Every structure is written in structure tokens, then in C-alpha cells.
Amino acid sequence: MSDRAPQPVERQLPTDEARDLISLVRDIAQREIAPHTAEEEEAGRFPREVFRLLSEAGLLGLPYSSEFGGGDQPYEVYLQVLEELAAARLTVGLGVSVHSLASHALANFGTKEQQATHLPAMLGGGLLGAYCLSEPTSGSDAAALRTKAVREGEDWVLTGTKAWITHGGVADFLTVLARSGGEGARGISAYLVPGDAAGLSAAPPEKKMGMKGSPTAQLHFDGVRVADDRRIGEEGQGFAIALAALDAGRLGIAACAIGVAQAALDAAVSYAGERRQFSRRIADFQGLRFLLADMATQIEAGRALYLAAARLRDAGRPFAKQAAMAKLMCTDTAMKVTVDAVQVLGGYGYTADFPVERLMREAKVLQIVEGTNQIQRMVIGRHLVGPEER
Structure with missing residues (x-):
């Protein structure tokens, strides 16, 4: 039996453009993703080439502005794209959702200069993002995070460990929440960190009961330097x-x-x-x-x-x-x-x-x-x- 029956879901789509978009996504899902899902998940292989294909097709920046390489699609349409991808392979659908989550801070709280510098590559340049909030001792109580961000001149120095990071070890950029001030939610700031930054390392991926093709790993920040122009929003606005x-x-x-x-x-x-x-x-x-x-x-x-x-x-x-x-x-x-x-x-x-x-x-x-x-x-x-x- 195939992973998915051929009858498509009847979608609620507002425009002809959206209907064409869903047709494109279904074609990619049925040709490039679903036929390999069982084998790839069993082997624990991360489908990086699929994400490159999705980026080339303009599917990694759908809910963001075309001014910076996005797709100008409403969330009503973007979410139905995610549903189609997740039905073919959750590793892919969830991966696109996480990438969008990682892009959200810069797209909505960054300066125009920051957005013009970084967003085009993030949304349509083949890059893949990760979102770094949770830590080994702060999951549901996210405001209790301990990763520190200390100001040194024009840089911030990040030290600590993030946990349960989807795309940990394979992401090209990270949105990182770190403590730049006092205790509680008001002492947290947000930073855009390159995936190859010096001092950044990934632990071996967690051994999970499912989604074996999607790497989930701790990330260690050992004095990672981030320029102040990569701080997103105001100091203390991160939470x-x-x-x-x-x-x-x-x-x-x-x-x-x-x-x-x-x-x-x-x-x-x-x-x-x-x-x-x-x-x-x-x-x-x-x-x-x-x-x-x-x-x-x-x-x-x-x-x-x-x-x-x-x-x-x-x-x-x-x-x-x-x-x-x-x-x-x-x-x-x-x-x-x-x-x-x-x-x-x-x-x-x-x-x-x-x-x-x-x-x-x-x-x-x-x-x-x-x-x-x-x-x-x-x-x-x-x-x-x-x-x-x-």
C-alpha cells in the first residue's frame, strides 16, 4: 500500500494563484517526497535536498513579504501547504514550519536594514533555519532560560545550551533567545546567529520514537560572538x-x-x-x-x-x-x-x-x-x- 491514497483534500482557497500553488505542492509531494518517506524515515536520513527544492520553488517563505523574497501568501493558504507537505512526510512539513518560525523574529521585529541584509537568503536562498528557545532546564517555563548574552563592545557573547532544537546541527541560521539582563521575561533578547559561528557545536541527535529523519539536538554556545547588528528588536524584548x-x-x-x-x-x-x-x-x-x-x-x-x-x-x-x-x-x-x-x-x-x-x-x-x-x-x-x- 502507498503512503497516501490518491484522493486529494478539497481545499478552501481564496484565489486562482493559491489553487495553482496547492497543485504545485501536491505534485512535489507526490513525486519527490511521499515515494521515499518510509525508507528515508526508517534510515533516519534528513531530506536536505527536498528543502533545497522547496526553496527553489519559493515554498520556504510563503507567508512573508515579496519585498524580501517571500511569497505574499496569507496564513490561510500557507497552512494548507504545510498540511499537504506533512501528509506526505512530517519531517518536511514540520521542517518548513520550523523554518518559518525561525524567520518570524527578523521578518516582524527586525529593522529594514536587517531585513534587507538577511531575509532574501533566509526566505529564498536555500538556507534552513532553527528556533532556539528551549533549554535542558526550561521547556514549558521558557522565561526561566539560562543561556547568557553578555555585551562586549559592539558584540554579544553567547554562552549556554539550547535543547530540543529541530534542525540542530544542520541549520544555516538560528534565532536564539538569551538572557541579556536580569531574571524573568524582561531580561531576554533575541539574536540572529549564523549556523557556522565559531564556538557553536551540536550534540548527537536525540534518538526518538518518530520523525527519525528530522534531527533534534542540543546546541552548545561556548562564547559565540554575535555583532550587535544581529540583535533583533530592543534589548529585553526577546520574550x-x-x-x-x-x-x-x-x-x-x-x-x-x-x-x-x-x-x-x-x-x-x-x-x-x-x-x-x-x-x-x-x-x-x-x-x-x-x-x-x-x-x-x-x-x-x-x-x-x-x-x-x-x-x-x-x-x-x-x-x-x-x-x-x-x-x-x-x-x-x-x-x-x-x-x-x-x-x-x-x-x-x-x-x-x-x-x-x-x-x-x-x-x-x-x-x-x-x-x-x-x-x-x-x-x-x-x-x-x-x-x-x-
Whole structure:
């Protein structure tokens, strides 16, 4: 069985240009990505050549301004591109989302001079980014980060360790959050660091249960010098910059989750139509039909939620609560749908001969990255009833 059934998702696209874009992405996904996914993931190979292809096709800077090499696409369209890529291979879809996250600080808080200097290469020059916020002792409590940034003349010297970094060791540029002042959120600043900076090194990639082709590694900063003209925003503004990026990034994770869920549903529907038991297709048993119907309904609901949040963002309206809701619902949906897909395939679903076991393993990490789903519930609760009393 192929990794994905041939029936395409019916997209909600605002323009003919967007429809052409999705057709291009589907063609790339079906020709260049999906046929190699199972083998590449099993071998743990990072698809750098795929990211070069996506960059050449203008797909690494879609939500950013064409003034600096971006695609001028609304988030409503960009997220559906991510979904298509993630359905073919999560390593690729999530990788594009992380690259966009790494570009967010400079694109939204950098000076015009900084943007003109760096963004064209970041968005369309074949480069790949990483986002460096988490640390070994500060994950959900991101404001407790310890990596230091000390001013020395016209430079900043960065010292510390970042953890759980997607593209760690292979990224060409890093957006790094470091402590330039006192304790708490107000003592953090943001920096654009070259991936080959002196004093920067990567630990061996983590050994993960899924997404084996996507390197996740600690990064060590041993006196890394960064010129002050690579500081993004004002001193002490870094945590606010990080949170703004995460609001947008959570929508990327939501879209990727729906892509994974859709791929699992496609595989389950295809198998149910082919597998015969008791002289009938298993798709003809009502219990299984109901299971597939629930899976499809949950996917459509998740897709509608992330698109609704994207439209708020595109309209310039507050969307943080909806982004947290979308990330929460879509990733929980991906976990449930992939588990159900394994059940539809029975014993075959538990083997590596079919894609659903891999999709189930991959779905789990989406409930963790860019804010665990428990953190998303806290964010939603604060929007509803205010901050927690201490």
C-alpha cells in the first residue's frame, strides 16, 4: 500500500494563484517526497535536498513579504501547504514550519536594514533555519532560560545550551533567545546567529520514537560572538518576540497534525476497501464505517478550526486563543485518528509494512512541541478567566 491514497483534500482557497500553488505542492509531494518517506524515515536520513527544492520553488517563505523574497501568501493558504507537505512526510512539513518560525523574529521585529541584509537568503536562498528557545532546564517555563548574552563592545557573547532544537546541527541560521539582563521575561533578547559561528557545536541527535529523519539536538554556545547588528528588536524584548512567533508557529503545528491525521485516514479507508473478512469488505461492517466517519469528522473540525484562526491572523485581529485551541484540538485529533487507523488495519497496522504505525509514532510529538497541550489549556484558560492567582 502507498503512503497516501490518491484522493486529494478539497481545499478552501481564496484565489486562482493559491489553487495553482496547492497543485504545485501536491505534485512535489507526490513525486519527490511521499515515494521515499518510509525508507528515508526508517534510515533516519534528513531530506536536505527536498528543502533545497522547496526553496527553489519559493515554498520556504510563503507567508512573508515579496519585498524580501517571500511569497505574499496569507496564513490561510500557507497552512494548507504545510498540511499537504506533512501528509506526505512530517519531517518536511514540520521542517518548513520550523523554518518559518525561525524567520518570524527578523521578518516582524527586525529593522529594514536587517531585513534587507538577511531575509532574501533566509526566505529564498536555500538556507534552513532553527528556533532556539528551549533549554535542558526550561521547556514549558521558557522565561526561566539560562543561556547568557553578555555585551562586549559592539558584540554579544553567547554562552549556554539550547535543547530540543529541530534542525540542530544542520541549520544555516538560528534565532536564539538569551538572557541579556536580569531574571524573568524582561531580561531576554533575541539574536540572529549564523549556523557556522565559531564556538557553536551540536550534540548527537536525540534518538526518538518518530520523525527519525528530522534531527533534534542540543546546541552548545561556548562564547559565540554575535555583532550587535544581529540583535533583533530592543534589548529585553526577546520574550515578547518569542511569544509572537509561537502564536503563529502553533498554527503550523496544527496544520501539520491534520496532515498526519489525513494521511492515516486515507490509509485506513484504502485498506478497509480492499481487506475482506467473512466474504465481505471490512468497509461494509457498520462498526468500522462509524469509526471511519468519526475520524473524518474530527479531521474536518480540526481543519476548520486552524483555518478560522488563520483568517483572524490574516485580518490583523487577535488570534492567540484560537491558535492555542487549534494546536490543542488538531494534535489531539492526530493522536486519536492515527491510533484508530492502526486499529482499522489490525495486526498489519502494527507493522512497518504499512504507514499507520509510523504516523501514530509521529503524531505523539505534535502534542508536545511548541507548547505541550497542557500549556495550551493554560493559555486558553487565561483568555477565558484571566491569569492564575498566586
